[in-house]
Amino acid sequence: MAGPVSVLPPLEHPPSRPRLTPLSLAVFPRLATAALDLVFPALCAVCEARLGPRRRDPLCGPCWDAIDRIVPPYCDRCGVPMPMREPPESSELGACRSDRGSSAGFARATLPGGGSEGAIEAPFDELEEGPPPPAVCSACVADGPAYDYSRSAAVYGGVLREALHRLKFGGRRALARPLADLAVEQCGPSLPDGIAAIVPVPLAGDRERERGFNQAALLAERVAQGLALPVRARWLARGRATRPQSDLPAAERSANVRGAFRAAPAVAGRHVLLVDDVLTTGATLAECARALRAAGADRIGALTVARVR
Numbered sequence: 001m002a003g004p005v006s007v008l009p010p011l012e013h014p015p016s017r018p019r020l021t022p023l024s025l026a027v028f029p030r031l032a033t034a035a036l037d038l039v040f041p042a043l044c045a046v047c048e049a050r051l052g053p054r055r056r057d058p059l060c061g062p063c064w065d066a067i068d069r070i071v072p073p074y075c076d077r078c079g080v081p082m083p084m085r086e087p088p089e090s091s092e093l094g095a096c097r098s099d100r101g102s103s104a105g106f107a108r109a110t111l112p113g114g115g116s117e118g119a120i121e122a123p124f125d126e127l128e129e130g131p132p133p134p135a136v137c138s139a140c141v142a143d144g145p146a147y148d149y150s151r152s153a154a155v156y157g158g159v160l161r162e163a164l165h166r167l168k169f170g171g172r173r174a175l176a177r178p179l180a181d182l183a184v185e186q187c188g189p190s191l192p193d194g195i196a197a198i199v200p201v202p203l204a205g206d207r208e209r210e211r212g213f214n215q216a217a218l219l220a221e222r223v224a225q226g227l228a229l230p231v232r233a234r235w236l237a238r239g240r241a242t243r244p245q246s247d248l249p250a251a252e253r254s255a256n257v258r259g260a261f262r263a264a265p266a267v268a269g270r271h272v273l274l275v276d277d278v279l280t281t282g283a284t285l286a287e288c289a290r291a292l293r294a295a296g297a298d299r300i301g302a303l304t305v306a307r308v309r
Helices: 022-039 061-066 090-098 124-128 138-143 158-168 173-190 205-211 215-227 250-257 283-294
Strands: 149-155 197-200 236-238 261-263 271-279 299-307
Touching: 061 158, 149 173, 158 173, 158 215, 158 271, 158 299, 173 215, 173 299, 197 215, 215 271, 236 283, 250 283, 261 283, 271 283, 283 299
Parallel strands: 149 299, 197 271, 271 299
Antiparallel strands: 236 261
């Protein structure tokens, strides 16, 4: 007969580690950044001052705040800033409503300097009742762009011009992060629904090899994260080499990129959003839009960090 079975002591479990909460996970990177800044002070990529409050790495707070952002109203088609429409005086409103068959029933946008040339007339009652109609500049009324709409975050100049130059020509890839965030923060709320994918404007092969990256692709990746959309870089490609647009006068830019792009059949029936760094004349974006349209794209938008005033 076997002897009595001895009872083994219970296994000792090691003490459980404290669980990391989302708050603690968020604090650790900040502490690490602060520690690194003490040893290796981080400097702004533009002004080279030490990064401090309101920093948008690698931009300091003052440089970030100095960017000349574009705010409404702007043209619903091309995105160019438009003058603010002045509401009618209450005494004039009654007269306008009593005479809707005449031009007195319309408000005109007043341009800087007091003129109104190029402004679009809108009925007062449309301004008073319900949402206002889309504002379209006179240039788009006469001959709109090849794309359906365009948005730009800020005016090309000053801090933003320097940041884009250092991204493109100085190899400061980290600048793509705050610049793309700027585009999302400024333009995201005004983008229409139904966008299927983000498509970066392709860079010429030799320039991408020389630079080591396509700045539009870097921006597109970050923009896609902010908008929760996929990136489809292969939906648009360059079919031939072109000269750098920055080397050409405005009159020659359209001819330089004419027929330079080809789109994949996958764009057929889809709403795509082109992403690039700067809108100057719009020639490159327009030619990209023509290639996408030829492949059957249903709707085409354009989003840039900056536009030339």
